[in-house]
Amino acid sequence: MMSTCPESAAFPSPTLLGNESDRLALLDFKKRITEDPLSVMSSWNHSIHFCSWVGITCHRATQRVLILDLEDKQLVGSIPPSIGNLTCLIEISLGINEFHGEIPQEMGQLRTLKSLNLSFNSLGGKIPTNMSHCTQLRVFDLLSNKIIGSIPRQLSSWLSLTVLQLGTNNLSGTIPGWIGNFSSLRSLRLCCNNFQGSIPNELGHITNLEIFVVGGNNLSGD
Structure with a gap:
């Protein structure tokens, strides 16, 4: 291109x-x-x-x-x-x-x-799905807003991401396992939303992760 x-x-x-x-x-x-x-x-x-x-x-x-x-x-x-x-x-x-x-x-x-x-x-509103085209994105910080909906599957293209901060919003659904493909991720904040289900095992693949905050949701399991 x-x-x-x-x-x-x-x-x-x-x-x-x-x-x-x-x-x-x-x-x-x-x-x-x-x-x-x-x-x-x-x-x-x-x-x-x-x-x-x-x-x-x-x-x-x-x-x-x-x-x-x-x-x-x-x-x-x-x-x-x-x-x-x-x-x-x-x-x-x-x-x-x-x-x-x-x-x-x-x-x-x-x-x-x-x-x-x-x-x-x-x-407010949802995370725009066509932000998947921003494939060079390294930092995506929406902490403390009023964002709704789930984390779009399309964002799995952000393979260079180092910071993903979505805490303190009104997000729902489950935490996507494909976040585990973000091998450069150092900070993952998903706290204080309405996420359900369990924490995906795939997140254990992120060996560089330094900050991991998921409290304040409706999660089950370890």
């Missing part, structure tokens, strides 16, 4: 188009912020390039957005589907805010994403 994130500025036309797409996606994100007591988003304006906006880190050559980091900024709002147009993102950190609504299905378009931290918000 051809990359949508050029490593250099050798192809100016696609890069310029990508820059405009990134800028419009960020402006749409700003529109979804309904409360900003710290005036964090005030720098997000036309007077400076979006790569200089608070919370934004860009690729030096292509000026495509690589990191969106607005963690712990007291923001209230929702995450727009247009975030899927930031196709060069490798990290999203929006933890410790008050984002509500659902995680957009369009997150699945972020094929280069390595870290997604949406912890300590008020996000």
